Amino acid sequence: MPSPQHDSLIRLFRDRPPLAVEVLRDLLGHDLPVTPLVRVENPTFNTRPSDDIEADLVLVLGSPAAPAHGIIVEIQKDTSKEPRQLARYAAALWLQLRCDATVLVVCPDARTAAHYAHPIESGLSGYRLQACVLGPADIPAITDPRQAAAQPELAALAVMVHGRERKVVEAFAAALADLPADHAPKYYEHAYSMSAPDVRRLLEEIMTSTDWPVYSPFAREHFGRGLEEGKAEGKAEEAARMVLLVLTARGLEVPEEIRDRITACTDLARLESWAARAATARTVHDLFGGTDTEDR
Known part of the structure; x- marks a missing residue:
């Protein structure tokens, strides 16, 4: 197979x-x-x-x-x-x-x-x-990021063969930043899939130490997942901020443990439910209704 x-x-x-x-x-x-x-x-x-x-x-x-x-x-x-x-x-x-x-x-x-x-x-x-x-x-060991960006297929092959040389992986990682956003994950996935486990670990180490948002084991899956997770986290943070803003605007005191509970929540639907309740709650404890199964 x-x-x-x-x-x-x-x-x-x-x-x-x-x-x-x-x-x-x-x-x-x-x-x-x-x-x-x-x-x-x-x-x-x-x-x-x-x-x-x-x-x-x-x-x-x-x-x-x-x-x-x-x-x-x-x-x-x-x-x-x-x-x-x-x-x-x-x-x-x-x-x-x-x-x-x-x-x-x-x-x-x-x-x-x-x-x-x-x-x-x-x-x-x-x-x-x-x-x-x-x-x-x-297959040449490509250590020049400019050459790696100009020949990304050959650079991916170089990682497969010469990936134990840190400069080869560093050049490949640097080159990805110069490639179109829809191409870079594909070449990362190729290099990762073709390489031995120790080279994969080095590739992970170097990639996660940069600002380029790619995570193993497979770039296409995880690149897309990372972006979606980032968007979801951003929406959850905004929803939590809105809950606290409504409570504060209504003059309700929010204890530290309640504030931490709200900001730690990543369930967008739950946060939106709390935001709706915050508009009419008599106390901050009314925020967590009986239908909120997490709070039973």
Whole structure:
């Protein structure tokens, strides 16, 4: 079953298809056609007899009418996948698109990267596949926040591989502040999901020590939850202030324990009920009616 790291890596490439092109060209020195057109393709290759072989991600360079190159992205955390399967993927995509195809294997583990870096004998005479492998040694340690902001996908990969270097995580955290508010949580989630537990703890430590409102374990969920909780807390504080303001305006003395009880309440509905009662209560104790189950 795919792991959170596997899924995050796939989303990282799927969300911005040119990333695979940049990895192949800039990090691995692979020659590819020059085109601004890169799209996600259906990753299922139908064969005969009728079984399906499905890659993690398939990208196509060029227009649908004239595809120039296919890229198959595979995430491998161990050596369990039969290398010949990668050769099948490439052959199937070549048959489907009628253009050259490259297999990019992303391996967070160095031993796994070395395993898939060997030429793959397909079993068909004359057909040997050489996959392009992105291993830990190929991912740079990004310690410049400006570079991290310019290449957030690569910065997230750097956290996964080099996250035990504090400067790498600090650069990533600083870069998030420069990204659009709707993008930053996504990259935080990718980095967190892809990283080892000790790197996650460092990421949490650095992120929670800054003003940027993101909390683990998953940024999208917790970023949104944090904002909603912040709004709810703000409404509760305002409602508590209104209860006390009404009581004071009516000349009712509010003992310290009652004041603390009101300000500590976070139930907005309860506070609104107290505010309504405050307008007619003869004493502050009338605020807490018999229908208030918390006070029974």
